[in-house]
Amino acid sequence: MPTLKESVYDILDYDPECGLVEKIVTIGLIILIITNVIAVILQTEPGIGTEYATFFNVFEVFSVGIFTIEYLLRLWSITVDLRYREPVRGRLRFMVTPFALIDVLAVLPFYVPFFLPVDLRTLRLFRLLRVLRLFKTGRYSQAFDIFIRVFRNKQAELLVTVAVALVLLIISSSLMYSVEHDVQPDKFPSIIGTMWWAMATLTTIGYGDVTPITPLGKLLSGCIAVLGIALFGLPAGIFASGFMEEIQRKTQHPVICPHCGKLIDEQNRERET
Incomplete structure (x- = not known):
């Protein structure tokens, strides 16, 4: 009892x-x-x-x-x-x-x-x-548990994506600051201040409160926006592949360990924890 x-x-x-x-x-x-x-x-x-x-x-x-x-x-x-x-x-x-x-x-x-x-x-x-x-x-929630497992399995790829995004954010802010600061010192006061514009552009939100007015600045803005579409689509693809792998794993027939009698997947989870 x-x-x-x-x-x-x-x-x-x-x-x-x-x-x-x-x-x-x-x-x-x-x-x-x-x-x-x-x-x-x-x-x-x-x-x-x-x-x-x-x-x-x-x-x-x-x-x-x-x-x-x-x-x-x-x-x-x-x-x-x-x-x-x-x-x-x-x-x-x-x-x-x-x-x-x-x-x-x-x-x-x-x-x-x-x-x-x-x-x-x-x-x-x-x-x-x-x-x-x-x-x-x-x-x-079992769905939340699946999400956590997918995040753990794909954390290396997600960290690489975050690192690339940070690098692109810094480069975009630096380039736009050097191009637009002289003509719009209030809108692009520093590289840190320009990061707000870079973040809004990379995520393709484009609030419009800060916009480049020079031809070179507009050209850079378009290129950065295109890069942002590709960059921020990567995490969605990584998560999608992770969910597909998790679904395939659940639909496969269980494999029993001949030594201990446990499921192979269960043994792997125990090692992870």
Whole structure:
């Protein structure tokens, strides 16, 4: 018979094949997360936020209480997982995992004003940070898990793309600054100031608040825009290929290791973690 800690861990650890109690807890937490995000959005409406301020405050206290208890129970029961079986080091390792950090950020805006003096603007910012609770739903989403695996598998290619984008951003800003600074010193005051124009052009957004007026500047602007289309299309292609590989992997027949009896893919994931 499982111990209390093992039962708590099984209830909080999402599994598509989980039992009735686990499903009820999971669905309840998902509903609470979504309603919290809706509440944050509605509070920004002047009429609704003022008229129902008491309701929103009570709902916030209730939600923070549930999320806090959830986090503490996860922290207490996580030693059931063999990856975090050491009482102190295991829990410290768990506390810096992405989902554990999201759990902390979900309740942190509520507790900070009690310990640190903050002005009204900072308090408003902390309240808006509550929308980060939406990321808590990722724990219960298989699609989110696939996205994380694709990102891990393609992180080298994505880093190369980011590096190339930074190099292109610096070169574009430097060239445009040298061409347009003399005729538009207020629009292109420095290379750093020109990076706003370069970013808007490379991403093909083109706000139009800063535009070149010299013939050479216009020519450079067109070339940079074309390069931006090719450059920012690369991450989409990388992610698309990663998702295709993940889908193909799932549709293939499982290969069982003759030595331990585990799935080969499961062994690979254990090595990665």
